[in-house]
């Protein structure tokens with residue numbers, strides 16, 4: 001069996017009460033200056049916990065203005081604030097954009113490498129500052145992944161900083177933090193998590209270790225996402241989708257995603273479609289494209305998400321793709337790119353842009369040419 005290396009946070013806390021555990025752990029570790037990246041809607045939820053930290057002698061600087069799909073320029077601004085504050089710990093409580101920014105701030109606060117020098121796979125050489133991540137959306141899996149993705153405004157491309165040093169020291173996943181996430185965001189980020197699992201499972205570098213996570217993740221998301229969408233206060237459903245998201249995140253480091261994410265990036269970088277929604281809309285079209293190269297794997301996906309009674313692997317695989325489309329429809333995700341405000345004459349440029357994401361396309365079970373990418377966009381349009 002081929003080798004696989006998995007990095008996980010050294011402390012992983014999951015379930016009800018995780019937020020309280022974070023506070024207790026933080027105080028016990030003795031940090032004094034917390035730079036906290038978060039979002040304004042959490043003010044009320046976080047306030048008693050932050051008060052406890054302040055009482056315990058922790059100075060907290062809060063930054064809560066990170067936009068969706070942050071740029072490197074925004075990151076530099078936040079980094080300057082964290083340096084100025086002389087933070088000895090960085091904490092992210094929010095969605096993927098907040099966590100990705102927190103991860104890079106923690107890495108760069110005491111690093112002499114420039115942002116340009118660390119962009120890419122394995123370029124970041126160290127992280128000296130403690131980093132804890134607490135996700136609100138159940139999708140990106142950023143709390144357990146070595147990735148941070150930003151928009152480079154100079155060429156309008158999404159770029160990744162990927163390094164084991166971006167793995168948080170601690171991740172705390174408390175369903176209470178996702179209770180306030182609106183249904184549309186729950187739907188889109190949940191499908192992003194599903195895509196992480198599916199793309200890691202149907203992947204040229206798939207591995208039995210991550211296959212297990214991926215299959216369980218897909219099952220958990222499939223069985224619980226609609227419940228979490230229909231009733232955001234259903235904390236059991238929330239926790240199950242969060243676990244699916246964690247499993248997806250665990251696949252991102254060792255195996256990572258494929259053509260779904262590669263083709264989704266231009267939607268975000270050029271048309272500001274949120275990451276989760278971009279991936280959700282692209283997902284079934286790439287599944288269809290890949291099907292001839294991975295029928296057996298797609299059949300296993302179909303069985304994992306609960307499909308029974310088909311006569312052949314081909315039938316199972318097709319039924320799986322149909323079920324993904326039905327789930328998406330039931331949670332209000334558009335089926336077509338035209339519904340996202342993308343002009344039809346943009347598809348060629350998007351295909352050129354997607355082909356640049358070779359770091360992910362190299363994982364795809366079927367080679368994707370420029371013509372293939374354009375064809376998929378046209379079908380999806």
Ligand SMILES: [Fe+2]
Pocket residue numbers: 140192193196261275279
């Ligand atoms: Fe993603």
